[in-house]
Amino acid sequence: MAIAESTNQVSTNWKEVKSRSSRDDRQMLVFMGIIACYLVVALAFPLYAILSKSFENNDGAFIGLANYIEYFKTPALTYSIQNSLFIASITTLIVVSVAFLFAYGLSRSCMRFKSGFRVIALVPILVPSLLPGIALVYLFGRQGMLKELLFGHDIYGPIGIIISEVFFTLPHALIIIMTALSIADARLYESAESLNSSKLRTFFTVTIPGARYGLISAAFVVFTLTITDFGAPKVIGGDFNVLATDIYKQVIGQQNFEMGAVVSMILLLPAGIAFFVDRIMQRKQVALLSARAVAFDPKPSRVFDWAMFGWASVVSVFILTILLTCQYAAIIKFYPYDLSFSLNNFDFDRMDGGGWTSFFNSLKLASWTAVVGTVIVFFGAYMVEKGRGFNAGRGVFQFLAMLPMAVPGLVLGLAYIFFFNDPDNPLNFLYHTMAILVISTITHFYTVAHLTAVTALKQMDKEFESVAASLKAPFYKTFMRVTVPVSLPAILDISIYLFVNAMTTVSAVVFLYGPHTALASVAVLNMDDAGDIAPAAAMGMMIFYANVTVKILHSLISKGILKRTQAWRYR
Amino acid sequence: MRSADPYLRIQNLTKKFGEFTALSDISLEIFEGEFVCFLGPSGCGKTTLLRAIAGLDIQTFGEIEQNGKDISSLPPAERDFGIVFQSYALFPNLTIQRNIAFGLENLKKPKTEVESRVVELLELVGLSDQKDKYPAQLSGGQQQRVALARAIAISPGLLLLDEPLSALDAKVRGKLRHEIKDLQNRLGITTIMVTHDQEEALTMADRIVVINEGIIEQVGTPQEIYNAPETTFVADFIGSMNFLSGVRAGENRIEVGEQVFTIDNALWKADSEQNHDVVIAIRPEDIVVGAASENCIDASVDSVEFLGPFVRAELSSPALSGQSIQADFSANRVRSEQLEVGSKLQISLPVNSIRMFNRASRV
Numbered sequence: 001m002a003i004a005e006s007t008n009q010v011s012t013n014w015k016e017v018k019s020r021s022s023r024d025d026r027q028m029l030v031f032m033g034i035i036a037c038y039l040v041v042a043l044a045f046p047l048y049a050i051l052s053k054s055f056e057n058n059d060g061a062f063i064g065l066a067n068y069i070e071y072f073k074t075p076a077l078t079y080s081i082q083n084s085l086f087i088a089s090i091t092t093l094i095v096v097s098v099a100f101l102f103a104y105g106l107s108r109s110c111m112r113f114k115s116g117f118r119v120i121a122l123v124p125i126l127v128p129s130l131l132p133g134i135a136l137v138y139l140f141g142r143q144g145m146l147k148e149l150l151f152g153h154d155i156y157g158p159i160g161i162i163i164s165e166v167f168f169t170l171p172h173a174l175i176i177i178m179t180a181l182s183i184a185d186a187r188l189y190e191s192a193e194s195l196n197s198s199k200l201r202t203f204f205t206v207t208i209p210g211a212r213y214g215l216i217s218a219a220f221v222v223f224t225l226t227i228t229d230f231g232a233p234k235v236i237g238g239d240f241n242v243l244a245t246d247i248y249k250q251v252i253g254q255q256n257f258e259m260g261a262v263v264s265m266i267l268l269l270p271a272g273i274a275f276f277v278d279r280i281m282q283r284k285q286v287a288l289l290s291a292r293a294v295a296f297d298p299k300p301s302r303v304f305d306w307a308m309f310g311w312a313s314v315v316s317v318f319i320l321t322i323l324l325t326c327q328y329a330a331i332i333k334f335y336p337y338d339l340s341f342s343l344n345n346f347d348f349d350r351m352d353g354g355g356w357t358s359f360f361n362s363l364k365l366a367s368w369t370a371v372v373g374t375v376i377v378f379f380g381a382y383m384v385e386k387g388r389g390f391n392a393g394r395g396v397f398q399f400l401a402m403l404p405m406a407v408p409g410l411v412l413g414l415a416y417i418f419f420f421n422d423p424d425n426p427l428n429f430l431y432h433t434m435a436i437l438v439i440s441t442i443t444h445f446y447t448v449a450h451l452t453a454v455t456a457l458k459q460m461d462k463e464f465e466s467v468a469a470s471l472k473a474p475f476y477k478t479f480m481r482v483t484v485p486v487s488l489p490a491i492l493d494i495s496i497y498l499f500v501n502a503m504t505t506v507s508a509v510v511f512l513y514g515p516h517t518a519l520a521s522v523a524v525l526n527m528d529d530a531g532d533i534a535p536a537a538a539m540g541m542m543i544f545y546a547n548v549t550v551k552i553l554h555s556l557i558s559k560g561i562l563k564r565t566q567a568w569r570y571r
Numbered sequence: 572m573r574s575a576d577p578y579l580r581i582q583n584l585t586k587k588f589g590e591f592t593a594l595s596d597i598s599l600e601i602f603e604g605e606f607v608c609f610l611g612p613s614g615c616g617k618t619t620l621l622r623a624i625a626g627l628d629i630q631t632f633g634e635i636e637q638n639g640k641d642i643s644s645l646p647p648a649e650r651d652f653g654i655v656f657q658s659y660a661l662f663p664n665l666t667i668q669r670n671i672a673f674g675l676e677n678l679k680k681p682k683t684e685v686e687s688r689v690v691e692l693l694e695l696v697g698l699s700d701q702k703d704k705y706p707a708q709l710s711g712g713q714q715q716r717v718a719l720a721r722a723i724a725i726s727p728g729l730l731l732l733d734e735p736l737s738a739l740d741a742k743v744r745g746k747l748r749h750e751i752k753d754l755q756n757r758l759g760i761t762t763i764m765v766t767h768d769q770e771e772a773l774t775m776a777d778r779i780v781v782i783n784e785g786i787i788e789q790v791g792t793p794q795e796i797y798n799a800p801e802t803t804f805v806a807d808f809i810g811s812m813n814f815l816s817g818v819r820a821g822e823n824r825i826e827v828g829e830q831v832f833t834i835d836n837a838l839w840k841a842d843s844e845q846n847h848d849v850v851i852a853i854r855p856e857d858i859v860v861g862a863a864s865e866n867c868i869d870a871s872v873d874s875v876e877f878l879g880p881f882v883r884a885e886l887s888s889p890a891l892s893g894q895s896i897q898a899d900f901s902a903n904r905v906r907s908e909q910l911e912v913g914s915k916l917q918i919s920l921p922v923n924s925i926r927m928f929n930r931a932s933r934v
């Protein structure tokens with residue numbers, strides 16, 4: 001057939017061919033639908049409830065923008081917007097610089113003790129965001145050990161909040177920037193070197209541009225975490241009001257739910273914008289990733305290595321000081337009058353806040369969240385990644401899975417009150433139960449877990465499903481026999497992520513716990529509120545111990561499982 | 572060999588990715604037991620066509636019929652085929668034996684039957700002693716054979732292979748070519764193999780489908796494709812080919828520069844009228860040294876390239892108005908004629924080796 005000929009031929013049938021769906025396709029669609037329904041009920045409906053609440057009065061009648069108008073007429077409330085933006089911007093600036101230098105040292109120098117620094121830098125993830133505030137009280141409070149260092153400034157207020165937030169957000173920024181730096185292409189550096197480019201010039205022309213998406217992404221993550229965090233300003237904020245504490249005060253203090261909803265909507269704005277910008281950045285980063293890069297192998301350099309070591313030490317000392325101060329506070333009798341050793345502070349049953357039960361409740365919540373959450377998240381990610389057809393539905397699912405990241409915990413918690421505490425809601429029975437705590441926590445941390453699952457699934461040979469289909473294997477067989485075993489490392493990562501966060505989270509659950517479901521992290525908050533700061537520190541440390549134990553267990557178990565089930569990974 | 576009805580019939584198949592047309596209006600028939608190769612340059616749409624046949628990426632328009640049944644819109648799970656991907660896609664956490672048994676286990680057959688079939692297949696691909704290893708512990712060639720065994724385990728009516736040998740080194744590739752062809756012969760299974768390696772296609776295929784930029788250029792046996800290319804693309808893509816631009820100067824005469832070539836009417840692919848621009852083509856190995864009654868030209872050697880058993884010489888002749896021509900000479904001849912750069916010689920272009928195309932279709 002010559003070219004001239006073939007173009008003249010006219011196809012007779014111009015009806016577009018649509019693939020018929022197989023039984024597998026339909027079953028997978030049903031499962032995806034079920035998980036999507038979960039997300040709709042646990043996320044979309046509550047968000048709608050809080051949105052509509054912000055347009056209603058106390059009796060539930062629609063009053064348009066009246067609540068918003070009242071909000072903007074109350075300077076005491078609108079100040080918080082400025083305050084929140086101020087705190088978040090300064091924290092972002094500090095954290096991104098600190099984390100970048102730290103990550104630069106880890107990935108580009110030959111300094112000693114790298115793995116130790118890495119472990120220390122990730123410690124803040126294991127404690128509630130209330131903890132640095134408590135440590136700061138001991139360090140710089142009215143009777144603080146290092147009070148003089150502040151030259152008369154008050155730690156209660158922006159200074160305290162910013163230091164706490166730096167501690168709290170540092171590991172998150174570090175992880176993102178480390179990833180960005182580690183994918184930088186060594187070939188660029190080699191060519192820069194062969195062009196005799198100076199170190200500084202290479203830094204600005206190669207390193208910074210290569211890591212720019214990582215830096216921007218880290219900045220937005222830190223900004224979002226800070227502006228939505230409520231633990232630090234609650235403990236160390238003093239009279240300095242921010243949006244997150246306003247929500248808490250409106251709801252818990254004044255029982256003004258409508259105003260709480262209004263502030264929530266205002267808090268959603270910056271968090272939502274930051275979220276979308278971050279998504280765009282992540283996508284560009286991925287594009288960079290797929291280019292085949294050669295790993296960078298740093299060469300020793302005395303001065304540079306020691307400078308980086310110095311910086312990493314400073315950061316590590318900062319983190320350890322906060323942690324050890326809490327440890328110290330937890331085990332002395334009565335600071336600053338009696339510094340003898342005592343475990344009295346761990347006698348939680350004598351204090352308000354829920355006692356030891358709250359700690360065990362937290363363990364229960366974390367375990368349920370880890371197990372149920374991992375199943376839901378991984379199954380959902382599998383359906384959306386590996387199913388065929390129904391692309392519109394898949395898009396909606398992806399959106400629902402990404403949404404939780406843009407919703408601050410407090411907003412989610414308040415939304416749950418409006419939705420689940422509504423007497424007309426058939427799901428009302430969930431209110432104040434452990435189940436609602438599990439649901440809210442899974443939903444709150446859904447996005448990162450989902451992305452981890454999706455990444456792992458994308459790394460798998462995409463033809464597994466094609467081969468399985470040609471062999472007439474039903475999808476659940478391929479899923480159970482191949483997908484799950486091969487993804488086991490990622491599955492374990494997801495479960496530990498959910499566990500640790502369920503242990504430390506305060507924001508969503510603070511509105512939702514009931515008389516029988518008090519939680520450790522909430523107990524820290526309440527004991528601190530009641531002036532029992534030392535027991536609060538002790539409970540905070542209990543959370544830390546639990547998380548460390550579980551992390552160690554997790555790594556032992558995953559090593560064991562990997563050895564047994566993944567013999568194929570080793571040649 | 573051919574029965575009246577084709578086993579696989581593809582009609583007016585078009586595949587679009589958004590605005591981009593990857594395949595346009597493909598029609599093709601494949602017969603039972605045939606070994607067909609899809610051959611073409613990278614990005615021409617070979618894989619796309621294979622995936623459409625498998626139902627993995629369904630075509631935008633057109634129909635596919637397998638064994639008399641319209642399968643155009645069936646999902647892959649409801650079609651009858653086995654497939655081997657370039658990556659092999661072996662399940663990394665299952666042993667060789669479990670990989671091969673994966674499809675058999677879905678047939679609801681007794682366990683013993685499954686196991687004996689696995690043993691049989693392991694023997695067939697010569698991997699009986701490797702059955703308890705994991706895929707990562709095998710060489711590329713062994714993995715390829717596992718993938719093949721897994722694909723044919725459930726005795727599919729159609730075997731699809733997407734560049735199954737491209738990830739292997741040349742030695743193994745040569746060996747596996749024979750093994751696959753041999754296996755296919757024994758099983759008599761209708762097979763489609765995608766490749767961009769012409770040698771692979773020429774040695775293995777019963778028929779070759781040459782694809783370029785989403786359309787079929789030619790379908791034919793390896794001999795037909797090599798000896799009687801229907802388009803300049805096929806002529807150029809398969810083997811080496813000299814092209815000389817000229818004009819038609821008479822019933823079976825072509826003028827190239829000052830030289831007039833006699834050609835055989837039967838081999839004309841062009842339908843041009845007198846004085847129209849045409850291209851004549853001849854393979855380097857068809858050029859003969861020495862005087863002959865027809866198509867004889869004086870040439871000088873511009874460069875020589877040693878290619879092992881033969882030497883490829885770049886020749887030029889004032890008569891061809893600057894167009895150069897490549898010719899292959901055996902090492903012997905080069906020695907006996909003392910050919911080297913600058914040598915003068917007489918060559919002739921045998922009439923039955925010259926093909927002619929319209930210049931418009933020159934790529």
Ligand SMILES: Nc1ncnc2c1ncn2[C@@H]1O[C@H](COP(=O)(O)OP(=O)(O)OP(=O)(O)O)[C@@H](O)[C@H]1O
Pocket residue numbers: 588591593611612613614615616617618619620767
């Ligand atoms: N999913 C897709 N979306 C958009 N374009 C695609 C997609 N798959 C293939 N194409 C395009 O269709 C054309 C044909 O692709 P195909 O994979 O069939 O090529 P091929 O002949 O198999 O090439 P190769 O030898 O490199 O494998 C290419 O231009 C390719 O870029």
Ligand SMILES: [Mg+2]
Pocket residue numbers: 617618619765
């Ligand atoms: Mg291909």
